[in-house]
Structure formats: C-alpha cells, structure tokens
Amino acid sequence: MFSYIFMKILENRPRSYDRMMDRASRGRILSVKQTIAAELVDANHVLDIGCGTGELAAMLAVQGSKVEGFDVNAEMVEVARQRILKKNLANAVSIHQMGVAGMDGFPDSDYDAVVSTLAFSELSDDERHFALKHCRRILKPYGLILIADEVVPQKKLKKILHVTIRIPMLLAAYLVSRTASHPIADLAGEISSAGFSIQKEIRSHGDSFAMVVGRLEMPDTT
Amino acid sequence: MNPLKFIWGMFFRLFPCPTKIELGRIGNPDQQSPVLVTCNFYLTVRRLFRRLKGMNAWLLVTDSRGVNVWCAAGGEDFNAHSVVSAIKTSGINDLVDHRKLILPSLGAPGIKAKDVEDQTGWTVQWGPVRIEDIPAYLESGRQRSAEMKRVTYNWRERLDTSIGALFPFFLVGALGFLFFGSHLLWHYLWVATVTFFFFMLTCPWLPGKRGLTKVVLLEIILAIVLVVSEVLHLPYRFFIRADLIIAMVMLFIFGSELGGLAPTMSSDLDPFLAKLGIGTVGNVAFAGTVRTELLNGLRELAYDRDKCVGCRNCAEICPQGCWAFDDQNRAVLAEKERCTACRACIVQCEGKAIKAEAKIQIH
Numbered sequence: 001m002f003s004y005i006f007m008k009i010l011e012n013r014p015r016s017y018d019r020m021m022d023r024a025s026r027g028r029i030l031s032v033k034q035t036i037a038a039e040l041v042d043a044n045h046v047l048d049i050g051c052g053t054g055e056l057a058a059m060l061a062v063q064g065s066k067v068e069g070f071d072v073n074a075e076m077v078e079v080a081r082q083r084i085l086k087k088n089l090a091n092a093v094s095i096h097q098m099g100v101a102g103m104d105g106f107p108d109s110d111y112d113a114v115v116s117t118l119a120f121s122e123l124s125d126d127e128r129h130f131a132l133k134h135c136r137r138i139l140k141p142y143g144l145i146l147i148a149d150e151v152v153p154q155k156k157l158k159k160i161l162h163v164t165i166r167i168p169m170l171l172a173a174y175l176v177s178r179t180a181s182h183p184i185a186d187l188a189g190e191i192s193s194a195g196f197s198i199q200k201e202i203r204s205h206g207d208s209f210a211m212v213v214g215r216l217e218m219p220d221t222t
Numbered sequence: 223m224n225p226l227k228f229i230w231g232m233f234f235r236l237f238p239c240p241t242k243i244e245l246g247r248i249g250n251p252d253q254q255s256p257v258l259v260t261c262n263f264y265l266t267v268r269r270l271f272r273r274l275k276g277m278n279a280w281l282l283v284t285d286s287r288g289v290n291v292w293c294a295a296g297g298e299d300f301n302a303h304s305v306v307s308a309i310k311t312s313g314i315n316d317l318v319d320h321r322k323l324i325l326p327s328l329g330a331p332g333i334k335a336k337d338v339e340d341q342t343g344w345t346v347q348w349g350p351v352r353i354e355d356i357p358a359y360l361e362s363g364r365q366r367s368a369e370m371k372r373v374t375y376n377w378r379e380r381l382d383t384s385i386g387a388l389f390p391f392f393l394v395g396a397l398g399f400l401f402f403g404s405h406l407l408w409h410y411l412w413v414a415t416v417t418f419f420f421f422m423l424t425c426p427w428l429p430g431k432r433g434l435t436k437v438v439l440l441e442i443i444l445a446i447v448l449v450v451s452e453v454l455h456l457p458y459r460f461f462i463r464a465d466l467i468i469a470m471v472m473l474f475i476f477g478s479e480l481g482g483l484a485p486t487m488s489s490d491l492d493p494f495l496a497k498l499g500i501g502t503v504g505n506v507a508f509a510g511t512v513r514t515e516l517l518n519g520l521r522e523l524a525y526d527r528d529k530c531v532g533c534r535n536c537a538e539i540c541p542q543g544c545w546a547f548d549d550q551n552r553a554v555l556a557e558k559e560r561c562t563a564c565r566a567c568i569v570q571c572e573g574k575a576i577k578a579e580a581k582i583q584i585h
Contacts, residue, residue, distance in 0.1 A: 100307070101310040125242075125243075126244065126308070126313070127307060130311035
C-alpha cells in the first residue's frame with residue numbers, strides 16, 4: 001500500500017514541467033531555447049526531437065518556420081498540442097507522439113534544421129547513434145543540427161562540482177517525468193562522428209551544459 | 223558486479239535501479255542464436271547473465287525505467303515502444319538471420335505484442351515466467367509447459383520480494399527508535415525481524431485472501447495477549463506491551479504491502495480507499511484507471527465469445543491460468559476467481575473480445 005502511494009507521487013506531471021525545470025536550471029533552459037531560435041531565423045522546415053511541452057517549437061513557428069516535433073511522452077505531447085492551439089500556430093506546427101526509433105519513417109533531405117533540447121541525455125547510446133544517423137539522412141545539404149544538453153565536464157574538479165550541483169535538477173526531472181538524464185560524455189564528438197562538421201560548441205554552467213551546432217557539409221549519398 | 227547497485231536493488235526495491243540499455247551478449251551468440259528481451263532493472267539483468275551462463279544468446283536490455291518486468295509492465299513503463307526502440311536502434315537486425323523475439327511472459331500487461339510485430343516485422347514468442355526455466359524452454363524447442371506460464375509465490379520468492387520492498391520501512395522504524403526511543407531499539411529490531419519472517423513464511427496458510435485480512439487473526443491473537451498481560455499484571459509488562467504493539471504495527475504494514483508484492487494477489491489499496499470514498503489524494507489518483515476500476519468492482523472482465531478469433535493469446539499469457547478453450551477453439555474464462563486484474567489478456571487479445579467493461583450501476 002505505502003509503496004504504491006510513493007510510486008503514484010512520482011507519476012508524470014507535465015503541466016508543471018517547464019516551470020519546475022526552469023526553476024531547477026536557474027533560467028538556463030529558456031535562454032538556451034531563445035539562443036537556438038535566434039540561430040534559426042532563416043530555417044523553413046525544422047524538426048524538434050523530444051519537443052516536450054512544445055516551447056521551442058512554438059518559438060520557431062512564431063519566427064516563420066514550419067516545425068514538426070515529436071516526443072515519446074503522451075502527456076507532454078498533449079500539453080504541446082494545447083500550447084500550439086492556444087497560440088494559433090496549428091498551421092505551422094505539428095506534434096507527433098513517437099520515439100526516435102520512428103525517425104526511419106521520415107523522408108530524405110527534407111529539413112533545414114534539426115533541434116533538440118534536453119532530450120539526447122534521456123536516450124540510450126544506441127538511440128542517440130540511431131537518431132544522429134537519421135538526422136544526417138533527413139537534413140538537406142548544409143542543414144544544421146543544434147543540440148543543447150547536459151554533458152560531462154572535461155576537468156575532474158568540475159566533474160565533482162557538477163555531480164553535487166545536478167542532484168536537485170535530477171530530482172526535479174525525476175519527480176515530474178520519472179526519467180533520469182545521463183550527461184553525455186562527448187556530445188560534439190558524437191555529432192561529428194555522425195558526419196557533421198562542428199560549427200560551434202558553447203559550454204556553460206561549470207562546463208556541464210553544452211550547445212553544439214553542426215552542419216551537414218556534403219549531401220548524404222548513403 | 224556493481225556492489226552498490228546490488229545492495230540498492232536488493233534492499234530498496236521500491237526505487238528504480240537502472241542498468242545500461244544495450245544489446246548484451248550471453249556467451250558467444252551468432253546469427254542463429256535466440257534473442258531474449260528484458261527490462262533494464264539491474265538485478266534482473268544480472269540474474270539473467272548468471273542463470274544463462276554457458277548458453278549463447280542475445281539479450282536485448284530495453285528501457286523499463288530501471289523497474290522490474292512485472293511492475294514496469296503493470297505501470298506501462300515497459301511497453302511496445304521500449305521494445306521497438308531497442309530492436310531498431312541496437313543493430314540486432316544485422317546480427318541475426320531470424321526474426322523471432324522472446325519476450326518475458328510477465329511483460330504481457332505492458333508490451334502489446336501485435337504493435338511490436340507490426341512496427342518491426344519480428345515475430346513475438348512469449349518466454350517463461352521465471353528466469354530459471356529459460357534453459358529448459360530453449361532446449362525444448364521453445365515449448366512452454368503449464369508451469370512455465372504460471373506465476374508462483376513460493377517461500378524464496380516471498381523472502382526475496384518482501385526483503386527488497388519492506389527493508390526501507392524496517393530502516394525508518396529503526397532510525398525512529400534510535401533517535402526517539404533508543405531503550406527499545408533492540409526490542410524493535412528483534413520483534414520486527416521475527417514478525418517479518420513469521421508472516422512471510424506462513425502467509426499462504428493464514429486465513430483470508432488479501433494481505434490485510436490475513437493479518438486479522440494474528441492481530442486479534444496479539445491483542446488478546448496484550449489484554450491478558452495487562453489484566454494479570456505480568457512482570458516486565460512495559461516491555462511485553464511495547465513488543466506486542468511493535469509486532470501489531472509491523473504486521474499491519476506487512477499485510478498492507480502483501481497485495482502489492484505478491485504476483486498471485488491483487489492490490490489491497492484501491493478497493494480499500496474506494497470503499498472509504500477516496501478517489502484522489504493530491505495528485506495521487508486512486509480511481510479512474512482500468513486496473514483500479516477492475517479491482518474496486520466498477521468494471522468487470524467481460525468476454526464476447528463471438529469476437530474470439532482463437533488466437534489463444536489469453537491462455538498463453540495469463541499468469542494465473544484463468545483461461546481455457548472449448549472444443550471449437552474459443553476462449554472460456556474458466557477460473558475467473560483467480561484473476562488479479564493484470565490486464566494482460568485485454569492487451570494481447572487479437573479479436574478485442576476481452577474488455578474491462580463498466581458495470582451498470584443501479585442507483
């Protein structure tokens with residue numbers, strides 16, 4: 001009985017997700033999304049991997065992009081859809097409930113940019129590898145990939161500091177979505193290995209957060 | 223072995239204990255080797271590797287949020303999406319030349335086999351309930367005996383699950399006595415331990431079908447002993463009183479938890495709270511889910527014989543053996559009283575013949 005109550009308390013609470021994550025991250029998530037949106041003012045067609053509550057998708061649509069977003073969490077998708085309807089962006093944004101495994105159904109060379117915030121750190125190694133492989137396939141030549149996520153700091157001291165600081169954030173994420181993130185050891189390296197040239201890597205928050213911008217230099221022929 | 227994860231998994235089983243989501247190799251698997259699917263609960267994966275030593279198989283460790291197969295499937299965290307994602311992203315398609323997937327039988331309430339088949343092109347086969355039956359299952363050409371399909375709750379399983387789930391309560395009690403009543407700490411430790419082992423080892427033979435009803439007799443006996451010791455002014459009355467009260471409180475906790483721990487029983491919580499008229503507490507919902515409504519009698523398992531397509535999935539995956547077949551290959555809900563509302567038959571029925579139908583309420 002008691003354990004059941006405890007498990008229930010940890011149920012999904014997507015409606016308060018943005019607020020809690022923003023508080024836990026001391027405003028960093030919103031500013032990262034604004035930075036990404038600013039990079040993509042000219043992008044026509046954008047894919048948002050793990051779109052969550054649709055905050056970034058809505059920002060991009062307001063700038064004039066056609067956005068497709070997907071998230072595996074049904075309740076998150078519902079909140080995102082409501083946000084899009086509320087903002088009258090239904091013509092510009094479509095939200096799907098699916099995981100990265102469904103990316104093999106997307107057409108080749110269709111997107112100008114792929115974005116993802118705080119989603120890659122929730123994926124398994126295999127899923128990240130798979131997602132990046134398909135990002136390369138679905139992007140138009142010279143398309144951009146922008147991923148912002150938790151990363152493992154490079155220096156030992158910062159690593160220790162990072163573990164201490166991220167505990168409240170981990171707890172917030174766990175309480176609202178029952179998912180735990182795994183900071184990525186080498187985000188830029190993984191994006192680069194997938195066939196992108198790294199344009200920018202901005203590290204912040206004690207080296208524990210990174211935004212990586214990659215560009216698909218050559219048309220994909222595989 | 224990761225000792226921290228082992229201890230966490232063994233004694234704090236209320237909390238997830240995740241291990242890496244990956245394609246594991248048991249022995250030296252090749253293109254013909256079987257592909258087994260499991261959750262990413264550390265202890266389960268460890269036990270699989272230990273039990274299957276000497277065999278060659280692929281082990282697809284899929285995302286169940288670090289929770290065991292049965293609980294994660296019941297909570298829908300271990301689902302078709304987890305399995306589809308693992309198949310597509312792990313590269314297993316290129317490593318074997320067959321397309322047969324062995325799913326854990328107790329994953330049936332969460333993983334809709336048809337969705338996995340439709341989205342991946344693989345054929346699902348249900349494996350045995352217990353890890354130790356896997357070698358015999360594979361050696362017999364993937365034939366499952368009736369015992370392999372049924373869930374049990376023998377003394378080893380009872381000790382294993384109850385130590386894992388009840389240890390935190392034991393610990394909280396110990397800390398409480400340490401700080402607020404240290405003169406009774408040793409009493410608490412031995413009384414709680416003896417009560418725990420006595421209840422968990424004898425519970426199948428105690429009268430009652432639910433955890434809370436099983437403790438009633440014991441609680442009455444203890445209450446009588448308490449009254450007698452008070453009336454007779456027995457020596458060491460204070461300690462007798464303390465020991466008996468500790469035993470009664472611990473028994474109540476163990477009894478409350480038993481329904482949630484035993485795979486052969488249904489939860490006590492939902493019908494209990496529903497009877498009290500409590501639907502939600504804060505964001506914690508006790509009413510409204512199919513499972514809850516099945517348990518509290520708002521819905522009942524309804525079966526439409528005309529829709530039965532004879533897929534036999536219900537009989538294959540029911541861990542309680544509730545379903546049988548008539549001579550026309552149609553399902554028959556033969557042992558309804560054994561049902562624990564796990565919903566596996568509803569999820570897997572190909573003809574949508576089994577439903578959790580709302581009961582007509584007469585006011």
